[in-house]
Amino acid sequence: MKTITTQIPALDKVVRICDYLSDKNGATFSQIYQDVGIAKSSTSSLLNGMVAHGLLRQDADKYYLGLRLYEFGNKAVEQYDIKKIALPVLSDLRDKTNLTCHLGVLQGSSPIYLTKLESPQAIIIRSWEGKRLSLHSSGLGKVLMAWLTDDEVDALLPDDQQLQRFTDTTITDKFKLKQALAEIRVKGWAYDDEEDSQGVRCIAVPVRNPQGKVIAAISMSGVAFQIPDDKREHLASLVIEAGKRLSLQLK
Template sequence: MKTITTQIPALDKVVRICDFLSDKNGATFSQIYQGVGIAKSSTSSLLNGMVAHGLLRQDNDKYYLGLRLYEFGNKAVEQYDIKKIALPVLTALRDKTNLTCHLGVLQGSSPIYLTKLESPQAIIIRSWEGKRLSLYSSGLGKALMAHLSDDEVDALLPEDKVLTRITDTTITDIKVLKAELAEIRVRGWAYDNEEDSQGVRCIAVPVLNPQGKAIAAISTSGVAFQIPDDKREYLASLVMEAGQQLAQQLK
């Protein structure tokens, strides 16, 4: 996630520690202060305070995100009205497609799932509410990014940024990715062709406000045989219809 600096350095450090631990299965004191770049003395004081407040938990020599953050996250999602408004739209989309459906937003430099509705079929897509996604290889990430300004895209994906290859079909060339974003703006939907997870495909559309900015995105996901090439356009039309319905309700 992009580092943000405010006029409250202690708060910035707390958030940096949380960001660092968010994709780690625990970390030691040394790993945290070296990874986050905070002085030893400050790191020690911050970790002790965060443990006391339940923001972190300590197990032997390792620190983990605390359950209080989980509680805050649940409350944040509850208070995010778009989730409640989107639920009937997503439910209808799930019932029409028989596929897993998601609602997501861009948080900082990462898309994040706000809602997941499981497919009624036996195949389970490994995702969850609160999961952060790749910006450039996920359908939802590309749908959100396609309606950013050129400057905003450049800030998220500068020319020297390395796009890690996740699967055989992951786009790793920023120029190719930007060309695809232009196509997404024209056709109205994004496609993840097994780029983020081998064998899993996704169709996503942005939810646009009256100014044409993407305030959220919805997607439908399934394994490759559930979203075959000859059915992709039809499924995309259903997702686009759902995205337009949600946009109308949010006006």
């Protein structure tokens, strides 16, 4: 995840610790200050304060994210009206396709799922509300980037950062990724061809505010045989219809 620096260093450090622990099953004091890159004395004070406020919990010699963050997250989702507006649209799309449907937004430098409606079929796609995704390999990430300016894309994916390969089809070259984003703008939808997770495909479309700005995305996911090549265009048309319907409801 991209590190954001503000004029409040202490706050930046707290967020960096939270970001670090969000990808770990707990971490020790030594692991945190060494991997996050914060001075030993500052790390000790920050960890103690975060535990006191419930942002972290300590179990033996390890620190974990605290339940107060979970409470904040639930409140944030409750206050995000687009989620409530989107539920009937996603429900209709799920019923038409029998596939897992998501609503996501770009939060900082990461796409994040706001809502998930599970497929009624036996095959389950491993995702959850609040899950962060890869920008360059997920359908949701690519569609949220597609209508950004080149400068904005460069800020999210700096040249000095190698695009991580997850599968054989992951786009790891930034120039090729920008070409793919241009194609998405022409088609109006993004496709994840097992780029983020082997065997899983995804179709994603933008959701726009009344000014036409892309503020969210709807995606539909399934295993490869659920989104075969010969049905891809038809399924994409259903997701596009859902994206347009939600965009109209936001006006």
